[in-house]
């Protein structure tokens with residue numbers, strides 16, 4: 001539904017987006033990740049027709065955003081970064097305006113508006129000036145205006161930024177509910193959000209695409225994937241050297257030592273399972289094991305790995 | 312067209328959503344009245360049994376010079392500053408529709424304000440026997456001229472996200488269009504340039520065309536002048552928005 005090919009954007013000497021290509025289908029929730037200044041917003045602005053690409057194309061539903069901007073724009077619901085809104089309007093008048101511009105027939109407008117108002121829970125502030133709303137409500141009004149025409153494609157630039165944990169939960173819930181019948185692209189730098197809502201993750205840094213795969217695949221890239229966390233009572237004769245000798249163990253880090261307990265992280269060679277050999281050794285030596293678990297891998301680690309080395 | 316109307320309505324409502332519209336209306340009426348009655352010898356005119364609104368209209372180019380850029384300065388600068396331009400320009404509308412909707416709303420607002428001075432017209436009819444055709448022409452000319460000011464102002468508002476800069480540059484540009492007909496400028500040109508150049512410069516003056524109209528002569532050339540001027544600045548406005556939306 002979204003097809004992006006070799007998209008590039010220069011701002012003077014700066015190349016904000018470098019030759020980025022990816023696509024997204026209906027039913028996908030694509031998480032757009034990257035550090036600040038990576039080029040996430042710039043990419044989204046090109047897809048929504050706000051910025052003209054320096055080169056490359058962005059297609060939505062088979063329409064090229066540069067050749068058929070109105071066709072593309074009418075299929076997209078867009079929440080720009082920071083959710084800009086007309087402060088002197090009320091949420092209701094704002095939604096009526098957007099519904100009218102979006103060409104929703106007069107008879108259906110109120111029904112559509114009531115529907116999205118319920119979805120984002122802004123019933124209580126419909127007649128209050130947007131200027132006077134809290135950040136959370138503003139963000140939700142921004143979401144409502146992006147949803148009012150029930151678009152096939154949703155592009156949300158940091159939809160949960162600045163929301164409290166409950167509000168974040170609501171927005172994620174809403175995105176999950178809509179995921180089936182839409183193609184959703186959302187940018188975020190909150191990594192816990194990714195496995196929770198996204199079916200796919202794309203990581204960009206310095207304007208270039210660094211990773212494109214499922215959140216699970218991303219976790220697999222983590223050094224901690226299949227690592228084992230171990231906490232034992234101190235003085236049982238275990239040390240880093242002893243742990244390192246265990247079959248399949250590549251390296252060991254001591255992560256903590258407190259209250260008579262010591263915690264270690266054991267990294268496996270080539271992803272082999274090391275839990276069994278470790279527990280055997282612990283049993284043979286009568287170590288008092290307090291905690292033992294296999295790590296799934298951490299996205300923030302992968303994120304740092306990919307974005308800081310410039311790999 | 313439908314989109315232009317939708318934007319027009321939103322814009323027009325936003326004038327009245329804040330006290331700006333009311334402050335503007337009061338300022339305009341106060342200044343128009345003050346200038347006309349105290350500086351313009353409104354009464355002496357009628358004493359000579361020549362009830363006219365000549366002095367009233369004579370102040371309009373100057374009133375508009377400061378008041379209309381205050382209306383037009385926010386048209387695009389504010390959208391840029393707040394970021395709503397991103398919302399507006401990713402709706403399925405063309406840039407032309409957005410520019411026209413905003414401009415027409417500003418012009419319509421100026422028309423509302425101008426229509427609030429209609430009591431002056433009734434007053435001169437009460438005081439004497441004016442040539443109502445001339446006065447009607449004056450209102451039409453004034454309305455046309457306000458459109459030209461607003462088109463210029465809208466263009467400069469599109470260039471910057473700073474309203475003050477938009478305000479000042481609009482005033483300077485409009486002032487040039489006024490002064491083009493003044494001895495200050497025409498003398499400077501007439502010393503060395505051929506008469507045709509002098510005529511060209513003078514033909515760019517709001518005053519030349521506005522005074523023609525307020526004398527009661529609605530000449531097609533004057534209408535075309537204001538129409539073309541508005542069209543040019545609005546087209547330039549569209550181009551500026553298309554080229555540098557995001558800056």
Ligand SMILES: Nc1ncnc2c1ncn2[C@@H]1O[C@H](COP(=O)(O)OP(=O)(O)O)[C@@H](O)[C@H]1O
Nearest residue numbers: 011016035036037038039040041042043557558
């Ligand atoms: N209008 C602009 N003019 C110049 N540089 C810009 C403009 N917009 C963004 N940039 C630059 O492009 C880079 C990418 O920005 P952005 O896409 O906003 O990043 P992200 O959304 O990933 O944080 C940044 O270095 C930013 O400073």
Ligand SMILES: [Mg+2]
Nearest residue numbers: 040041042081
């Ligand atoms: Mg961003």
